[in-house]
Amino acid sequence: MAFRSRSPMALVLLVALAVSAGTCSAARPEPYGGKNLNFIRSSCGATQYPNLCFSSLSAYASTIQRSPVQLAQAALSVSLTGARTTAATITKLLKGSGTGVGAREAEAMKDCLDNMGDSVEELRDSLKEMEHLKGKDLRLRINDMQTWVSSALTDENTCMEGLPPTASMKVGVRRNIRGEIVKAVQLTSNALSLINGLSGV
Numbered sequence: 001m002a003f004r005s006r007s008p009m010a011l012v013l014l015v016a017l018a019v020s021a022g023t024c025s026a027a028r029p030e031p032y033g034g035k036n037l038n039f040i041r042s043s044c045g046a047t048q049y050p051n052l053c054f055s056s057l058s059a060y061a062s063t064i065q066r067s068p069v070q071l072a073q074a075a076l077s078v079s080l081t082g083a084r085t086t087a088a089t090i091t092k093l094l095k096g097s098g099t100g101v102g103a104r105e106a107e108a109m110k111d112c113l114d115n116m117g118d119s120v121e122e123l124r125d126s127l128k129e130m131e132h133l134k135g136k137d138l139r140l141r142i143n144d145m146q147t148w149v150s151s152a153l154t155d156e157n158t159c160m161e162g163l164p165p166t167a168s169m170k171v172g173v174r175r176n177i178r179g180e181i182v183k184a185v186q187l188t189s190n191a192l193s194l195i196n197g198l199s200g201v
Contacts, residue, residue, distance in 0.1 A: 036061040075191040087116040105164035115159035119152040
């Protein structure tokens with residue numbers, strides 16, 4: 001066999017080269033990042049929060065490539081994760097102690113949690129619809145997604161507007177939860193913008 005003819009020194013060199021190649025590959029997860037990342041950056045320019053759009057989607061460049069559909073799907077997935085994370089944070093807050101949340105504030109937070117739950121459901125439905133973006137029903141499916149994601153955005157904004165005032169809640173606690181809701185709102189807004197862009201595909 002050819003393998004047996006290799007000297008020990010040759011094998012050492014081969015292993016060294018393999019390790020070196022692996023290290024370079026790990027340091028550069030998106031080998032064709034130039035064109036794909038430029039596509040994401042350019043597409044994110046049409047959103048209301050372009051910097052967040054790019055930072056939240058650039059890790060998926062190798063999957064997105066230069067596909068508007070894959071881009072919108074990734075944005076929806078990121079938005080769904082953000083909404084779920086926010087809902088989990090609110091749930092943890094309601095179960096915790098020492099957060100400065102009284103009975104009245106707790107009711108407001110429960111309403112907020114309901115809003116985020118609705119948002120999660122609507123974003124999940126939209127993500128499922130992405131799997132069927134083809135054929136004669138394409139425009140109808142895009143319209144359905146636009147409606148669901150728009151409703152999710154409304155629910156998230158309603159949640160944020162219903163937060164108890166600072167005087168009724170510890171400043172740090174309110175700041176943290178509001179920060180998560182704001183990010184969820186911005187991610188959903190970006191996802192809606194990218195879905196709107198599918199109308200011209």
